[in-house]
Amino acid sequence: MISSYVVSLSNKSSLFLNGSRRLHLLNKNAYINGQWVSAGSKAVFPVINPADDKVITEVPDMEAADAKTAVDAASSAFKTWKNTTAKERSNILRKWFDVCAKNTDYLAQIITAESGKPLAESKGEIAYGNSFLEWFADTARHINGEVVPSPWPNKMIMLTRQPLGVVSVITPWNFPFAMITRKVGALMAAGCTCVIKPAEDTPLTALAAAQLAEEAGVPKGVINVVTSSRKNAPAIGKVLCEDPNVGCISFTGSTHVGKILYGMASKGIKRVSLELGGNAPFIVFPSADIEHAAEHAMLAKFRNNGQACVGANRFLIHKDVFEAFVQAFKKRIAKGCVLGPGTKEGVTCGPLINTEQSKKVAGLVEDAISKGAKALIGGKPALDIGSKFYESTILTDVKPEMKIYAEEIFGPVAVCHMFETEQEVVTIANSTRSGLGSYVFTKDLGQAFRMSRQLDFGMVAINDGILSAAEPAFGGIKESGIGREGSKHGVEEYTDIKYTLFSALDK
Template structure:
């Protein structure tokens, strides 16, 4: 099957296809210190629609010199912003939230065009992303300290929680709205200022919410969005890690890149929040309600065409229900997935994000086929739909010598394995260096507690395939990262605890 390169075939999209109000949020400049600016070099790069490789817009290709200016700007702004009250920061975030709710449809339109996911999925992401801003607008007023019991008379002991400083936020392409709001809202609630580096594939969502932050009255310098191409990304990432004025770095992306950033941050002993790769097991026990398990599998596996860090990656189905699960899953895949341009009515799923992703998925499937795996549906590139579409695929008969067995697929490919014993499946589920999310389905209450405690992951979905929400602590164990986002724990990475010992108090 012929591969197509977006960068060999791109053309400019018709701006008439973009609603007028949405167009007002479609930016072609970066946002630094309350101003819309070009790169110092005046260089730009195109943002492509993965459906057809049309150019949506060109944005500044900013380099280390641009980021150096932005870091100093954010550091200067922090000196004032750290003195604001929790109520002031809460009100600021609430104003931002209200504007994002008002412009939800515009944000969804931009997201669909640059990411490729359907409008229905984009609307869900905007609602999900906005919920973090709402949540942290409320949490801002609950960043409390502590009064401790002193072991010595005439002393008072206190713990204060104070903002760390400048926060560098590096976000991925698969959730370009929610990954920014989840990080930035927590940082701003704590009193930090932000430097945001969105993915080169999806910078337009970041610029759109920067526009709304400006309209919400954010003071200059506290919310900065700088765009950069893949050419400058490594150098810019290194600058954010090693610059002494950046005091916390939050990154969502691959484990390989996360390890590089981890090492680079060591020179300045920076605070780190890393949400990295996953290899989520999805276990269906004999006692499971199969209809619920199949519906959960559809949501967990195929959301964003399989391009999510918590996507079910390794399915394990117990022997007695294996054949029935396959039958029901195939039926749902055939009946409920409609591939195409996500901006069109009736489309449920879009393309993969870029050619390298398509090649990786195709290579994994071909390797499995060549070594004897069974393809029940899909298993091919759908070039008739566009350059980056891959057919939803279901595979069984996978063995450990196949590359796909223990690789994070990040595509619409479900690999179903059969098992017979609980201990066996827990051993296989945990046999990975990753530990972000895991899912299992059972109606045996004793088994629920046993398995939930045994899975080596940071998040467990029990009889549920979609588990993320603002109230929950999102994050992994092992090589899936450090720290937690969302929930009341989401503030922790952006505050320092200062201990005060006040002595010689006269009683």
């Protein structure tokens, strides 16, 4: 059991979990220019635990004026932060990494409380998110320029990378810690400052991360966190996209919202980094190790209970191994998918994030079954556990006329299709405007290389159900986004290339 901690009453509140635990690092105010502040209007909105529908705490329901204050603070801080050395920025990011690592248990409690994911998975997210702070602490000292051979004998060409300025960071609810560190670690390494607008469902993790950043020595104004309800989100988004002091918008979320933000950013010709929705195929060829494929199908589908942009959405199984794979997958779901509140030991699948998402998943399955699809396991809400729980499900006999055939499900539903030829499965997999992640299982080396080349996705995993790490470049093509996160390219997203010409060197 994690010990209880007494926290400051001035800007924090406590929540008892299961009658014995408190949430440490639980802030009830937003964070602007190094100060814990309320909304200018003094309005608040509740943060709900999706496992039991209880209010965790209330946080400021900020408006456009509050967002403007945060942008101005970040802009002011940029004037000094951009002139810090790469070594200084690296050291601060490393300290932030260390502080977060020491507070893993407390951060995980907050993630579980507001997102619903099991504690073990929340701790896994902290480790994953923290890996970006560690990576970008190192990368900060390797943002190199170039000296280009000059066509003139008396001149020298130098290219350097300059920080963009203030970055508006708009993050989703499904990975409330990792999506912040993946963006903020990179932009800070480049010398930028930021305003974070966390998802309405999960603002508490962002505030906890900001508190730990402050403890690590991040100067005031470098990181700012603006919280708001859905009602005020559009007005805040307008400021974060259109304010002249903002140099870049970094967003992870739905393609629909991404297009809106992209349109607003275009008014000022702002740089954008967009990681949008996916529709990942999970392809199993006859040569695949079926047990291995089924094991990784669990990772690809049920991580965060299916609420992941790179989660497998369409299982495309060769007819020769379809039955064997489906049965192996079903067996693992029956044994490994344990529904319940994230604080309960042994639970592997928590609730869906909110009522809207619960209705969407249930509606997609109901539509499919009404039109002839079969649920081999699951297929309905688990209302005996709570209002937002849904059974882990396998659907077969899904046809193109069903809504679930082409939509991103974002829930614990595996849709299994049968195919016969390699070209057929490539055509099916590519028949989407999404192009984020994809998964291929085969022992045929030539086939693996062909799939890597022919699949129209930004990322292809061969014989693995997990793509993400700090080292590779994460991102999609088509309507799944612009730019890359992680890797050295993740830092370069937040820089401009400056060309300096040195002439008259012979004088």
